[in-house]
Amino acid sequence: MRLKTIALLIGFTLLGILGCRPSAQRDFPIDLVYLWVDGSDPVWRQKKEYWQKQLGITVPYAVSDARFRDREELKHSLRSVEKYLPWVRTVYIVTDNQIPSWLNTRHPKIKVVFHQEIFPPEALPVFNSSAIETRLAYIPGLAEHFIYTNDDVFVNKPLTPDFFFTPDGKPIYYSDERVAKQTRLWLPLPANKLVKEISDFNDEVFEKVYHMKPQELAAYGDTHTMTAYRKSDYLENGKILGDYWKNTTYSKFRTRTDLHRGMMVLPDHAKGKNIIKNALNLTQFHCGVSGYMVVWDVDELRTENPCLFCLNDAPGLSEEASWAHTQYLRKRFPKKSKFEK
DSSP states (O other), X not given: OHHHHHHXXXXXXXXXXXXXXXXXXXXXXEEEEEEOOOTTOXXXXXXXXXXXHHHTOOOHHHHXXXXXXXXXXHHHHHHHHHHHOTTOOOEEEEESSOOOTTBOTTSTTEEEEEGGGTSOGGGOSOOOHHHHHTTGGGSXXXXXXXXEEETTEEEOSOOOGGGTBOTTOOBEEEEOHHHHHHHXXXXXXXXXXXXXXXXXXXXXXXXXXXXXXXXXXXXXXXXXXXXEEEHHHHHHHHHHHHHHHHHHHTOSSOOTTOOOGGGGHHHHHHTTOOEEEETTOOGXXXXXXXXXXXXXXXGGGGTOOOSEEEEOOOTTOOHHHHHHHHHHHHHHSOSOOTTBO
């Protein structure tokens, strides 16, 4: 009995050192939601090109192949989830009638959700992630507490549920002042005209609907990471935003009047519904100098030690850099997961 007790103590000590310590945060399920598309699918491409021509959409930021290409990100992201977030209940993959050829759809944790299951029929087809994000809370069976991410985001080390939610279930968001500063420099560039217009429009709507300026609230810069939400709060904000939110649902491609889900964070924070933490101070999770990173050059990952990182694919990323991303993922997460056939 004494040896068994000592073994248990050693086990819990090691869990704490590795950053995956036991958590009181296990009395409610937490789901994970991805969006995924295979931009090389000829049927999908034909549909996209038809609607792009019909609507006269030519802005590269809205229609660039970089927004839709598959670089094996989802496969490797799921490997990172299996390894470092084993407590996730269900993984929902939202797609336009596409299923990755390698995906093990028989795995009890995997649920593929087609757009027609969550969208009004008249809103389809859709090629706009902002539009799809307005419908996340309508995923059948989705838990009250869920984490949303894109397929180019990866978990870098063991994380417990209390990285994402407080013990009483409030979502935790991470703000990085460096990201905010970079954004202020990046937005005015000519190539980012549409992004700047969307950002300005979101600020206008925020002030009109919530009667406050974003700058008056806690600093928050939403980036490509894993973001925690409560379904009930998500639905409530959708109702408050009314036609602005509905118009985004019906926006087939990105346009200047799209709302971003990140604008929900600050009003919820003002109501005491969530927690905002500094992403640069996460030593309790054994992170490096940043809680998460958006990376274009994989060499950056060798000098920092984030909990989460994003290998961002965006218009302008060279083929060489894109291939370097894929090569890095294959080396970083080489073990096939049970989510694969």
